[in-house]
Amino acid sequence: MEILKVQNVSKVYGSKKSTKLYMALRSISFEVNEGEFIGVMGASGSGKTTLLNILGSIDKPTTGRFFMNDRDITTFSKKQLARHRMDNIGFIFQDYNLLETMTLKENIILPLALVGHKANIIEEKLRKIVNDLGITEVLEKYPYEVSGGEQQRAAACRALIANPKIILADEPTGNLDSKSGKDLLELLTYINRDYRATILMVTHDVFAASYCQKIMFIRDGEIYNELYAGENKREFFDSIIDVMSVLKGERK
């Protein structure tokens, strides 16, 4: 079942009067099905973060539309957008973006608290998810008191707790050492498989991308290529490197 449908989305930066317009996205179209784990790759400046921001409805496209569950998000009002973010989207950011004024627990329950769920429901959901992700022990600690991996897992909990339709991850392994990075990728795979969560991950790390089922390559605001994971992970990894080197080679 398709969960997200993007139609001819473009994003132009710079004011209309000035001649220096910058096209971050040029008429991009694609679809995402429920339960998919998709990677978005590209060099810096290719427009991948812009795409993620638009999908997360933090930013608005200049033209084009995109649908989630057949509802046109581009027509939403500000208030509807906020509600839409709360209900349907979970974010995992590169620098975790946990609020340092709150304990991990408070950080995780924040999306539910904002919607206004009852305390006992919140507690119940919290208990299940932190148990699964193994951070029950450090719940009462503050972000700066725990390791980067634990912070990242707490951020994942926060993204998951409201049962979002899609999880958007922006360079989630960017700040982690290779061990923690691998742990996180395994965590995302686990979430994707066991929670049947749809994940869209932006990355330029080939190793991270090799965990995805499908990869979209973006270059100069356009989809340049798509790759599907086959049986062999090693093969998939090599073909990603091939595409990336072509991408970089052509830029010269």
Next chain:
Amino acid sequence: MKLTTLALNNIKRNFKRYVMYFFSLSFSVFTAYSFFALMQNEYVLMAFTYDDRYKSLLINFGIIIMVFVMFFLLSSNNSFIKARKKEISTYSLFGMTNGKIGKLLFLETMIVGITSLIIGIGVGIFFSKLMAMILLDISLASFTGNIEFTISMRAAYITAIIFLTIFCLMGLSGLRVINKFELIDLFKAHRVSEGRSKGSKIVLILSILLIGIGYYLATNSNSMIVTMSAIPILLMVISGTYLFFWGGLPKILNIIKSNKRNYYKGVTLISTSAFSHRMKSIGTVMATIAVLSAVATTAIATGYTLYSNIEKNTYDVVGYDMYFFGGHEEVLSDIRTTFKAYGSEIVNELTIQSYMSSPRVNMTIDENSIFNLGKEVYFRVYSQSMYNKLASICKCNYRPAGYIKLGEAMYIHGYRFHEIDDKVKGQQLSFTDKTLTITSVSRFKAISFGVKHTIIINDDDFDSLIDRGDIRDANEKGDTYDKVTLFNYKNSLTSRKLNKELTQILSENTKGFRTAYTNYDESLQSFGLICFIGFFMSAVFIMMTASLLYFKQVMAAEDERHQYKILRKIGMDEQVEKRVIRKRLIPVFLIPLLVGIVHSMFAMKAADTLVFSNIIPVDNSYFRVLLCSAVMYLTYAIVYSVFYFVTKDQYSRIVK
């Protein structure tokens, strides 16, 4: 690029932040200039020729204000520098030495400082006439003179020197702050907590206990005890306040946090955690502000209460615009012509004969009491109808009404001890063949005309006692007691010349007299100045404390900016954001204000016991005091809420 250009550009770029800084700096310069100009103003000096202590009062007050202004400027300057940590560290990263950065900041401080010095003194000169007129108007009964517009060079000179010194100090302390910065802090600055404090139950209980005991002592109705324990009360309440903000409030926040049903609401969760995160760094500021607010509100409330009761108090003591003993016909005609000459009309005129009596009283004598009804006691006696006439034209507030039955008497005294009531009530006054019982007791100073004990009895009793010779209008030697003549007239409190003329006539021709004007004028001079100082001091305190809170919150906003970014990504909409900001900022302003006002209410209770119950002869004088104080509390609250809205506006703009 030269350092000066860099400094100027920095100010230009940060202009929005600097506006408030400019404003409060200019305001403190304005305050200082106005104050020094007042002390130099010859009209003011002339008006207060009577008394040297006013000058020393003014000087002491000036020192307090300057110390406070210095404290305020230094601390706001330091937090200002801290807020620019990022910028300063960047300079340092590119190889600027600390000395050079210090020089840059010093230049900035000087540019801002000298500009606000000029503005402040300019505004001060502009309003100097007004300030002098306000001072003279509230502290002189009939100020009509015209003050010329003067520019006091000396005041400007002193102000400039003092503030330039303070600016230099600010530069030095800025350098100290810079030296404390570590470059590495730049990169992990907002990762580390500023100092969360869990609070402790013991501290919370201790702080409440300390404040509570202080309050309890302050409410004691015995003025001796209150005077004795004034300093312990101050120490207890102040230390209690600090403990409360250091350890008690964090504990309360923790208790709020443990109430999950309430705490798990998005807005409460965000604002409470953000607030408690800052508790340690803002706790001391909040406590200081609470204490200062208490001082300021008490000063202003005392001043206002005193001031607004001067007129009432005058009539409570004197009762009528004028009275004198011994009603010679010539004096009366002289007085009448004087009234005519000054265009004043007589409103009431009454002459009554004095009657005295000395019945036997069987009262146990308490040696220690100031109040005593001994055996040889003379009472002034009024019949019911005489008393009614006197009371009906009396200008004081509280005129006890009484219908006195046969065989009963009402006792009137001028003391303010309520114990008298119980002692005297029920006492028997034995005349030759009649005994009267005192059934009611009232305080009514104005009609006793200098006599300690007064009784009012039924008209029929009065007549029969006169017939029996128990009440006499002459003493044993046969000299008749003096008649008392009372006058109420128009413009009684506004014409100095009329009063002077009347005083002259009366002092030559009568045995004794009093005018309301003289009493009023004396009170105004002493209370008016106290009141003026109270207003002045409170105005400075309010402005400074409120802008200190403003600065602290604007600085915090810079730090908290990225949090709002995260929250918006999670799905916080604009309305929730507004509510979060409100809930985050309101306690910062409201808690110190409330604590300050409650402190002040108890301070006013103590002041009531010591001073006001003497001045305000109403049964429940504290109620009146509170009413007067409430006006000032409200003003204070209004100023704070204006600052709150300015802060909220700026805060929202920064985190956007």
